[in-house]
Amino acid sequence: MMKTVKVVLLGFGTVGSGVYDTILHTHQEKLEKVIGKKVEIVGILVKSEKERQLPRNIIVTTKIDEILALPKIDYVFEAIVGIEPAYSYTKLFLDRGCHVISANKELLANRGEELMEYALNKGKFLTFEAAVAGGIPLLRTIIQLLQVNGILVLEGILNGTSNYILSKMRNEKLSFGECLQEAQQLGYAEANPESDISGRDAFYKQMILSSLIYHEQPDWEKVERIGIEQVALEDLALGEVHGLRLKLLASLKRVDEGIKATVKPTFVSSEHPLYNVEGVDNGIVIKTDLVGTLMLQGPGAGSKATASAMIEDLVQIEQQKQPLQKVHRYSYQNQNEKENNASIQLAVFPLQNKEEWLRLKAVINENSKHVNILQEVVKELGGSIYGSFLYEGELESVKLPVLYKRYPVSPIGLKRDQLNVVNSF
Numbered sequence: 312m313m314k315t316v317k318v319v320l321l322g323f324g325t326v327g328s329g330v331y332d333t334i335l336h337t338h339q340e341k342l343e344k345v346i347g348k349k350v351e352i353v354g355i356l357v358k359s360e361k362e363r364q365l366p367r368n369i370i371v372t373t374k375i376d377e378i379l380a381l382p383k384i385d386y387v388f389e390a391i392v393g394i395e396p397a398y399s400y401t402k403l404f405l406d407r408g409c410h411v412i413s414a415n416k417e418l419l420a421n422r423g424e425e426l427m428e429y430a431l432n433k434g435k436f437l438t439f440e441a442a443v444a445g446g447i448p449l450l451r452t453i454i455q456l457l458q459v460n461g462i463l464v465l466e467g468i469l470n471g472t473s474n475y476i477l478s479k480m481r482n483e484k485l486s487f488g489e490c491l492q493e494a495q496q497l498g499y500a501e502a503n504p505e506s507d508i509s510g511r512d513a514f515y516k517q518m519i520l521s522s523l524i525y526h527e528q529p530d531w532e533k534v535e536r537i538g539i540e541q542v543a544l545e546d547l548a549l550g551e552v553h554g555l556r557l558k559l560l561a562s563l564k565r566v567d568e569g570i571k572a573t574v575k576p577t578f579v580s581s582e583h584p585l586y587n588v589e590g591v592d593n594g595i596v597i598k599t600d601l602v603g604t605l606m607l608q609g610p611g612a613g614s615k616a617t618a619s620a621m622i623e624d625l626v627q628i629e630q631q632k633q634p635l636q637k638v639h640r641y642s643y644q645n646q647n648e649k650e651n652n653a654s655i656q657l658a659v660f661p662l663q664n665k666e667e668w669l670r671l672k673a674v675i676n677e678n679s680k681h682v683n684i685l686q687e688v689v690k691e692l693g694g695s696i697y698g699s700f701l702y703e704g705e706l707e708s709v710k711l712p713v714l715y716k717r718y719p720v721s722p723i724g725l726k727r728d729q730l731n732v733v734n735s736f
């Protein structure tokens with residue numbers, strides 16, 4: 312007779328229900344064939360008492376003790392929201408000898424390193440492929456398949472909701488609010504979508520990547536994080552005129568001073584590898600010192616994509632492949648890397664006594680005093696810097712539209728007749 316593995320689900324929302332459907336319906340046969348065992352869901356933990364149409368042999372409860380009391384649980388799929396109680400539950404289940412498969416980015420960004428250590432000491436697996444870039448097998452690629460390669464730079468679209476919103480706004484000329492609402496209905500957005508649009512979700516994923524790649528995270532306070540909340544249809548239309556698309560880009564690299572990470576809306580040109588990453592897709596470009604530049608792309612959010620990553624984690628553990636635990640990684644010093652030393656800052660501020668907003672674009676050197684001066688000027692005018700263009704190597708210039716020329720004086724002698732663009736990674 313076929314052996315059985317017993318599974319509990321913590322959370323039965325977009326992710327939990329996706330895992331449930333995959334195990335018991337869409338991929339049951341294939342899964343059992345691959346691991347040579349039956350997979351039985353024995354319990355589901357939820358938060359609210361509402362009625363759910365689920366088989367009677369599955370305990371559905373709001374009480375963690377009832378789940379913990381179940382005999383012999385092999386796997387826990389953790390798909391609830393926030394650090395607590397997920398942190399405590401993860402430890403409780405590891406103590407009980409269960410493997411934990413988590414999708415919870417906030418937990419892993421904050422307490423992941425400690426929990427990985429905890430799991431290792433218990434001789435159990437804590438895996439979390441689903442927590443970064445949805446269905447894309449990114450973490451396993453980095454941890455298992457790029458062990459000798461030194462990762463020089465990682466740049467990616469790590470939030471499906473933001474990319475969905477920006478693509479939809481640009482393609483269908485819909486408002487920010489309408490697009491966000493759709494992303495929520497499709498199950499892409501977080502329970503609190505502020506996390507998606509403020510860049511916090513992408514930041515959490517970036518911090519998990521930093522822990523896995525560099526075994527440390529940068530000082531969170533020093534990470535520049537800008538969301539897409541202020542992006543207007545006209546910004547996207549303007550970009551389009553110049554052949555550019557706005558993406559919420561997360562960038563991570565080791566520099567002499569430590570780890571440099573940023574999350575910000577960035578215009579990319581059609582030559583950039585992330586230009587065609589559209590809709591809910593995520594895309595990650597990894598530049599290494601051995602294989603060169605790699606790119607991974609695929610669905611970054613949603614029920615199926617996340618369930619796929621979590622189920623494949625279970626398969627990996629069953630097959631005793633190396634889990635997403637710490638692997639000694641050659642600590643690469645980024646000495647030969649050319650620093651991006653310039654960017655175009657985008658600022659918005661209201662015109663005096665008018666409801667009209669003016670946008671300023673400025674070519675500045677990232678490392679120069681211009682950054683601070685620009686920030687001061689914009690602050691004084693009651694606006695905020697909300698994005699930047701990055702560039703590397705040769706620049707392409709295009710003329711700025713008239714709107715920008717209405718700014719009366721150049722506050723810091725900036726070149727306002729140029730618009731520089733990222734052409735390549």
Ligand SMILES: NC(=O)C1=CN([C@@H]2O[C@H](COP(=O)(O)OP(=O)(O)OC[C@H]3O[C@@H](n4cnc5c(N)ncnc54)[C@H](OP(=O)(O)O)[C@@H]3O)[C@@H](O)[C@H]2O)C=CC1
Binds near residue numbers: 502
């Ligand atoms: N949606 C996505 O595409 C992805 C989400 N994630 C992550 O997966 C996790 C779940 O996301 P998602 O399914 O979208 O969220 P949902 O809001 O759709 O579902 C959350 C589920 O968790 C339950 N829950 C929340 N808090 C508690 C608690 N304290 N105790 C018990 N149950 C709780 C809720 O119970 P109830 O049903 O009673 O409300 C609900 O069933 C999050 O950490 C998210 O960041 C990761 C990758 C992709």
Ligand SMILES: N[C@@H](CC=O)C(=O)O
Binds near residue numbers: 442444469
């Ligand atoms: N809300 C997240 C879900 C996946 O991690 C996103 O949109 O990327």
